[in-house]
Amino acid sequence: MKKISDSAVRRLALYQRFLQEAADAGLDTISSGDLAERGGTTSAQVRKDLSLFGSFGKRGLGYEVQELLREIREILGVDRTWKVALVGAGKIGSALFSYRDFQKRGFRISAAFDSDPAKVGSDMGGVTVRADEEMDRRLRDEGIEMVIVAVPAEAAQAVVDRVVNAGVRAILNFAPVRLRVPRGVALRNVDLTLELEGLSFALTGR
Amino acid sequence: MKKISDSAVRRLALYQRFLQEAADAGLDTISSGDLAERGGTTSAQVRKDLSLFGSFGKRGLGYEVQELLREIREILGVDRTWKVALVGAGKIGSALFSYRDFQKRGFRISAAFDSDPAKVGSDMGGVTVRADEEMDRRLRDEGIEMVIVAVPAEAAQAVVDRVVNAGVRAILNFAPVRLRVPRGVALRNVDLTLELEGLSFALTGR
DNA sequence: TATATCTTGTGAAATCATTCACAAGCTCGC
DNA sequence: GCGAGCTTGTGAATGATTTCACAAGATATA
Ligand SMILES: NC(=O)c1ccc[n+]([C@@H]2O[C@H](COP(=O)([O-])OP(=O)(O)OC[C@H]3O[C@@H](n4cnc5c(N)ncnc54)[C@H](O)[C@@H]3O)[C@@H](O)[C@H]2O)c1
Ligand SMILES: NC(=O)c1ccc[n+]([C@@H]2O[C@H](COP(=O)([O-])OP(=O)(O)OC[C@H]3O[C@@H](n4cnc5c(N)ncnc54)[C@H](O)[C@@H]3O)[C@@H](O)[C@H]2O)c1
Numbered sequence: 001m002k003k004i005s006d007s008a009v010r011r012l013a014l015y016q017r018f019l020q021e022a023a024d025a026g027l028d029t030i031s032s033g034d035l036a037e038r039g040g041t042t043s044a045q046v047r048k049d050l051s052l053f054g055s056f057g058k059r060g061l062g063y064e065v066q067e068l069l070r071e072i073r074e075i076l077g078v079d080r081t082w083k084v085a086l087v088g089a090g091k092i093g094s095a096l097f098s099y100r101d102f103q104k105r106g107f108r109i110s111a112a113f114d115s116d117p118a119k120v121g122s123d124m125g126g127v128t129v130r131a132d133e134e135m136d137r138r139l140r141d142e143g144i145e146m147v148i149v150a151v152p153a154e155a156a157q158a159v160v161d162r163v164v165n166a167g168v169r170a171i172l173n174f175a176p177v178r179l180r181v182p183r184g185v186a187l188r189n190v191d192l193t194l195e196l197e198g199l200s201f202a203l204t205g206r
Numbered sequence: 207m208k209k210i211s212d213s214a215v216r217r218l219a220l221y222q223r224f225l226q227e228a229a230d231a232g233l234d235t236i237s238s239g240d241l242a243e244r245g246g247t248t249s250a251q252v253r254k255d256l257s258l259f260g261s262f263g264k265r266g267l268g269y270e271v272q273e274l275l276r277e278i279r280e281i282l283g284v285d286r287t288w289k290v291a292l293v294g295a296g297k298i299g300s301a302l303f304s305y306r307d308f309q310k311r312g313f314r315i316s317a318a319f320d321s322d323p324a325k326v327g328s329d330m331g332g333v334t335v336r337a338d339e340e341m342d343r344r345l346r347d348e349g350i351e352m353v354i355v356a357v358p359a360e361a362a363q364a365v366v367d368r369v370v371n372a373g374v375r376a377i378l379n380f381a382p383v384r385l386r387v388p389r390g391v392a393l394r395n396v397d398l399t400l401e402l403e404g405l406s407f408a409l410t411g412r
Numbered sequence: 413t414a415t416a417t418c419t420t421g422t423g424a425a426a427t428c429a430t431t432c433a434c435a436a437g438c439t440c441g442c
Numbered sequence: 443g444c445g446a447g448c449t450t451g452t453g454a455a456t457g458a459t460t461t462c463a464c465a466a467g468a469t470a471t472a
Contacts (some may be wrong), residue, residue: 013407082402107406196308200376437449438466
């Protein structure tokens with residue numbers, strides 16, 4: 001299969017959201033131009049993106065909302081529920097934990113780990129925070145497929161090494177460090193300071 | 207001035223972080239190859255990025271850490287403190303609010319707004335949460351330059367319209383919606399569901 | 413059935429970003 | 443002061459992504 005660019009995947013995920021909105025609004029069909037407008041891109045871009053995976057539209061009409069939604073969900077792999085664990089039940093970790101939208105979109109956070117004895121044992125929306133030492137075993141036993149890393153920067157690489165070792169192949173990292181992962185492991189970084197610095201540049205770099 | 211790509215700005219912000227680390231480690235000089243290795247890119251990429259703004263290195267030696275750090279800070283506009291406000295003092299908002307790193311990197315969150323009367327008046331680390339209605343006036347009066355939007359998706363566009371109207375020209379948005387802003391206003395989206403969907407694709411789409 | 417009107421899917425062209433490759437500059441050791 | 447050894451800065455080459463442009467399929471109407 002050909003290589004799909006990161007930005008194409010992002011757009012696909014956006015189209016999914018727009019299709020959901022269109023479905024909620026009761027629309028039966030939608031055109032590439034319509035999707036483009038909602039996403040701030042062009043109709044050619046939308047069609048190219050979709051053409052990477054097949055021909056889903058009808059000439060003269062557009063795309064059937066429900067059908068395209070189903071297709072994109074399948075392409076993205078969100079036509080199922082993923083088992084996600086959270087490592088680091090601190091401030092940002094607990095905000096993420098209680099975020100209902102993840103569940104709705106197919107990501108269930110079914111385990112949480114922390115090294116702080118004061119936090120271990122506490123209940124977070126039905127899930128008990130477990131000790132750091134139990135992590136490796138539980139990740140395997142519970143068949144966790146993705147991990148959200150929300151520990152301090154200094155601890156992040158060590159956590160990731162263990163998580164990868166436990167067979168997890170997808171990681172969402174909030175710590176402001178460049179993590180090393182073996183090939184075959186998907187890693188995304190959410191780096192908020194970097195985002196603010198980008199805004200700073202935009203205001204400065206006139 | 208020529209157009210600087212978004213990815214170049216991201217890398218620049220990363221170099222800044224690596225230079226900080228190098229400075230903390232007591233290094234005097236650093237080569238493009240060294241920066242590249244830390245950032246997972248190539249030395250040619252690093253040199254091209256820097257060459258967009260000038261010639262900062264010495265052939266045969268590399269870059270002086272302190273000097274390059276100063277230059278990049280100036281380029282990014284983080285050689286000063288930005289006044290930031292937070293709108294939406296909910297779960298993610300309060301996590302962000304108490305994040306010390308922003309302050310250290312030049313972003314001071316000096317105001318917070320919420321529409322929930324139960325939250326208005328409460329103290330968040332020395333800053334009082336203000337009522338939504340006071341927002342427009344206070345943004346102007348306090349000279350706020352950036353706003354972090356952490357309100358529910360349905361409320362986000364209306365908030366952004368008001369914020370832009372109050373003269374703010376940089377917005378960091380956490381709500382999962384595509385916001386419309388006039389040209390000249392910088393907008394960055396942090397869309398965590400999108401990130402997880404990207405991971406889902408990586409695990410699925412072979 | 414013919415015609416007018418849409419909108420897709422896709423090669424080709426254009427634009428944008430990264431990598432290559434190397435001349436030229438600087439340092440160090442002798 | 444000279445040669446060896448690095449490392450920068452940058453055109454040129456390559457690679458990737460986006461945009462253009464249009465033939466062809468689908469629908470609706472008469
Ligand atoms: N709070 C924010 O708004 C924010 C913003 C951007 C980035 N971040 C990053 O997210 C990460 C977490 O930030 P936070 O503000 O939630 O910090 P926090 O201190 O509130 O939470 C970190 C948690 O990780 C736990 N922990 C530490 N080492 C661990 C280990 N080895 N295994 C398991 N758990 C461990 C701690 O006990 C703590 O509960 C940091 O890397 C931070 O830089 C946070
Ligand atoms: N919690 C998370 O981990 C998480 C993750 C990803 C995205 N988000 C997004 O971030 C946003 C906030 O999420 P949250 O979990 O913190 O929700 P929350 O309900 O805890 O907080 C939202 C806050 O915004 C306030 N608010 C609502 N309308 C307002 C208005 N017009 N002006 C000012 N304040 C207003 C509410 O009173 C509330 O305090 C949402 O858009 C959500 O989708 C949250």
